Amino acid sequence: MIVDNALYREGVRVPVDCEISDLSAVRERCGPEDFVWVGLHEPEQSELDAVAEVFDLHTLAVEDAVKAHQRPKLERYGDSLFLILKTLWYVDEEDAVETGEINMFVGSDFVITVRHGEGGALHQARLALEDREQVLVHGPSAVVYAVCDQVVDAYERVVESLQEDVDEVEISVFSEERTNDAARIYVLRRELAEVRRAVMPLREPVNRFTTGVVRGVDPEAGPYFRDVGDHLARVSETVDSLDSLLSTAFDAHLAQITVRQNDDMRRISAMIGLIAAPALIGAIYGMNFVHMPELEWVFGYPMALMLMALTSLTVWIISKRSGWL
Structure with a gap:
């Protein structure tokens, strides 16, 4: 369904006297320097087809957005970009990393976000961005930054939770009690692999945004993407470190046995x-x-x-x- 449909002009949200589901009416009010941000959550094929007709989206990109379960990537279709990000959140009781997906269609005067899964709600990102006029003036590039920033911040929270669990495993392995940590170590390594599958493919698109070589993304927004890239690199390094610690803990566990x-x-x-x-x-x-x-x-x-x-x-x-x- 359509969660929100807003028109932005010079870094400010412009009120429109029509329903958020009326995509054509909102876009008709879009001036030369304005852009539209349409947010959808798990849309049906018919809903996304209607959006594709109004914004002239490529068929292959629409197909990927409906099916979801894609790897993070950045592709160009004509004058628009198609970006896929994996969303992550942690279920501590099960030592499980749950995944979702955000698909972004980015044009010169529009951004369409298609979200799948429980995590990664973009309402707060939209509100935070609307409070930062100096960022929002960069147009669709600002939305790409805001979404990437929120997704990577969620990665950091997931990695912090995994760090706590890895610390617990290390304490348990070297304790005097007879514990069976092999199963938990395996689960944590599997969840780290899930995080790695979300993080690693995203580094290349973010680096390209940072250098300003992507047509359709404002080069002046590069410093914002550089901050996202730094956080992403930190997450990647932490994941590698935790994986190494778990390998060492598993070897120590076998030695203890x-x-x-x-x-x-x-x-x-x-x-x-x-x-x-x-x-x-x-x-x-x-x-x-x-x-x-x-x-x-x-x-x-x-x-x-x-x-x-x-x-x-x-x-x-x-x-x-x-x-x-």
């Missing part, structure tokens, strides 16, 4: 020794040969019991001093 298994084997060996020595004495004593001197000795039975206890105590002392028990 090996050490614990060796400790268990030592304990088992010590317990076998505690049982084996008395069993050996009992087996010999139980042979009951006629010529065994202990059979007719009054203290033979107590001596056998004392010998069993003494051998078990000796094995226990040796095992304790060796750290096996």
